[in-house]
């Protein structure tokens with residue numbers, strides 16, 4: 001068997017620094033806030049922290065528009081704070097995963113400021129410029145944030161490419177100099193002793209815009225192999241690529257160890273299950289639990305030794321999972337635990353998004369004035385112009401908008417949930433008096449302790465990391481049950497993903513209960529699963 005890697009045994013916690021903990025009253029989370037909360041994170045048991053971008057940025061897209069890769073955003077603190085965070089985390093066996101955003105920079109990055117100076121500027125070719133076609137945009141490529149992906153630069157009469165906002169011009173990876181600059185910057189961070197990189201929309205760097213190719217371009221994997229050899233390949237770090245549209249076959253290209261690219265990717269197939277086919281994420285559809293079973297099971301069984309899974313329910317771009325696929329009213333605690341148990345007993349590296357471990361919920365708005373996120377704001381204007389009913393657009397934003405996950409962490413029941421003593425940059429969810437970290441820590445039955453236990457099980461039971469997965473096929477549609485098996489043990493995971501009682505039966509015999517979210521049964525024969533009931537039992541062999 002191949003040598004095992006630390007990241008195969010890790011549990012990662014994602015921090016969205018802007019919303020984590022403010023320490024100086026400016027309403028914006030900061031690095032000091034993260035340092036101050038390391039005890040909490042250690043108590044949860046996670047072993048790596050992925051920080052959404054902390055680099056200098058004008059914040060058109062909250063840090064995903066970087067103007068200096070080797071400087072810290074002023075609101076977040078200083079490079080000394082960053083070094084301290086890396087060291088103090090390491091003392092607790094927690095590694096820091098940096099967000100690597102190299103598909104694009106900010107338009108305020110010096111490279112772009114130079115590039116805009118004219119066609120002869122040495123930095124011009126760091127970005128993607130094209131002449132107008134028939135007096136207009138070069139082609140019909142669209143931006144993820146609505147409208148055309150091309151923006152006219154009046155001074156030169158050329159268009160530049162931006163697959164995201166016009167303040168996020170795309171870098172030109174075909175230019176060898178760009179790639180070398182990126183590698184140098186990555187080595188700057190690796191030399192600081194970080195634990196790896198989460199690679200923002202990395203599937204786009206091989207784009208061929210003239211052919212309309214954005215994701216999975218022909219040179220993508222050459223670039224990643226080159227990057228691996230020039231940077232992290234020499235370090236004991238993890239890398240996880242954000243790869244929308246990855247199939248298991250594509251995931252193997254990235255993460256088969258023999259190819260020397262990435263450790264693993266985020267696949268998003270399950271994330272697309274509650275949108276209408278061939279439509280945008282805003283075009284809503286109810287999730288069919290049987291689709292979720294099919295998709296997650298496919299990913300569990302298809303990578304084998306040719307890749308490694310990441311396991312996640314939500315992140316800073318998606319709604320809160322308990323509101324999305326759980327029940328954030330009557331069964332908030334039960335469903336949050338059920339979803340946690342379902343995911344954390346699977347094979348792969350789990351990611352917990354900040355606040356998920358206390359069951360934080362979506363935070364609906366009633367008007368576009370309450371929305372901060374550029375994606376939602378642009379989409380609202382776009383759909384309004386196309387004649388959509390504003391009520392429907394707000395509904396989509398409340399279900400899928402990114403601000404849902406970005407409201408500040410609710411630490412206690414003080415004003416603003418203890419996130420800040422000032423005015424928070426984004427409204428705090430009004431349910432903070434009920435849902436907060438302090439309350440969770442004081443309640444032995446809280447969601448927090450379910451996560452803590454799941455992480456402990458992963459640390460103490462090799463089966464959770466390595467065991468083979470098999471779905472129980474003939475259960476009710478809304479019952480998700482699977483086994484994990486290794487040479488020594490076998491467990492059965494049973495989860496009722498519904499608000500109704502469901503029947504369940506199996507021939508397995510219980511040896512021992514590992515974890516549960518309500519009283520667990522003594523037998524598996526002809527039982528009634530309560531709404532959102534979930535348990536993991538070791539079974540006799």
Ligand code: GLC
Nearest residue numbers: 061064101164200201316317
């Ligand atoms: C990724 C990030 C998202 C960002 C986008 C552009 O999808 O996760 O937050 O807006 O890339 O960088």
Ligand code: CA
Nearest residue numbers: 022024028030
């Ligand atoms: Ca602050």
